[in-house]
Amino acid sequence: MIMKTNKIAVITGASSGIGKAFAIHFAETGYDLIITGRRIEKLTTIARQLREQFGASVQIILAELSEEKEAQKLIDIIKSHDNVFVLVNNAGFGSGIEFCDNELSKHLQMLHTHVVASVELVYAVLPQMIRRKDGVIINVSSLGAYLPAPGSSIYSATKLFLKSFSESLYMEVHKYGIRVQCLCPGFTRTEFHEHRESHQPTNKNKLLWMDTETVLEESVKALRKDKTICIPGMINKLLVGMSVIMPRKLYYWLMQKSGNTTDLGKMELTAQIA
Numbered sequence: 001m002i003m004k005t006n007k008i009a010v011i012t013g014a015s016s017g018i019g020k021a022f023a024i025h026f027a028e029t030g031y032d033l034i035i036t037g038r039r040i041e042k043l044t045t046i047a048r049q050l051r052e053q054f055g056a057s058v059q060i061i062l063a064e065l066s067e068e069k070e071a072q073k074l075i076d077i078i079k080s081h082d083n084v085f086v087l088v089n090n091a092g093f094g095s096g097i098e099f100c101d102n103e104l105s106k107h108l109q110m111l112h113t114h115v116v117a118s119v120e121l122v123y124a125v126l127p128q129m130i131r132r133k134d135g136v137i138i139n140v141s142s143l144g145a146y147l148p149a150p151g152s153s154i155y156s157a158t159k160l161f162l163k164s165f166s167e168s169l170y171m172e173v174h175k176y177g178i179r180v181q182c183l184c185p186g187f188t189r190t191e192f193h194e195h196r197e198s199h200q201p202t203n204k205n206k207l208l209w210m211d212t213e214t215v216l217e218e219s220v221k222a223l224r225k226d227k228t229i230c231i232p233g234m235i236n237k238l239l240v241g242m243s244v245i246m247p248r249k250l251y252y253w254l255m256q257k258s259g260n261t262t263d264l265g266k267m268e269l270t271a272q273i274a
């Protein structure tokens, strides 16, 4: 029996992977949902499942978040509700292509999706959260925020932006009872790696790869403890720790040595060395 909360959770990029896991979690805990993505069939199937299984009311918004007009459409819809308690800025994609080899428009699309749309959405929901003194904002960053690498110049930079943005935001709005989390997953089994334009990771090391349920579990646990940065998994935490203490020149050498194969900071090679 689901206890309805009369609260809305907005989740971008809920048509698959981590966003879908968040959608299931919030529906299961009594939230109604606004879910976004670009693939109507996937979103419709998920919405039907959440309505049938948890009695959630689910609104689907099709939006290409790299486009200002489409992001604005979502913002207007969000603003028309006064009971948005949760925002998960999750929509995102990778490329794996070196900076000069990729089209500038592709870089700009990533900047808009990861950075501009996330900032706009936070700006849209915060006033009502502050007024109510209650709310949750989760910005889905990446381990790549800590581990820049060839092939992930814009990806890592945008994810680092989300980390810094989340931390400042936390300090500003914590006094209103609003929790802000920056979730930094490592390799996660989703459609993300299939959609990348460049190489896909070949070494699907069980220690490094996590499933979406585990990432979600860790995020929820961190939220309960009011932790701002959530890095799921011991190995991922270790990699971040190593990257901080490692001399930068050694770090660059390691990353370059692994060749132009993966992003997320060439984690696989680093992990093997660790």
Ligand SMILES: NC(=O)c1ccc[n+]([C@@H]2O[C@H](COP(=O)([O-])OP(=O)(O)OC[C@H]3O[C@@H](n4cnc5c(N)ncnc54)[C@H](OP(=O)(O)O)[C@@H]3O)[C@@H](O)[C@H]2O)c1
Pocket (backbone or CB within 6 Å): 012, 013, 014, 015, 016, 017, 018, 019, 036, 037, 038, 039, 042, 063, 064, 065, 066, 090, 091, 092, 093, 094, 113, 140, 141, 142, 143, 144, 184, 185, 186, 187, 188, 189, 190, 191, 192, 193, 195
């Ligand atoms: N998987 C990993 O290893 C990993 C690691 C670290 C961080 N992350 C981060 O986790 C987040 C979720 O990714 P995922 O792993 O769950 O991948 P995924 O299964 O490919 O899901 C990505 C979601 O984002 C949406 N999306 C992508 N580009 C979009 C755009 N331009 N406009 C609107 N929606 C867009 C997709 O929707 P449609 O395709 O329907 O448009 C999809 O719902 C991303 O921000 C990613 O950077 C993933």
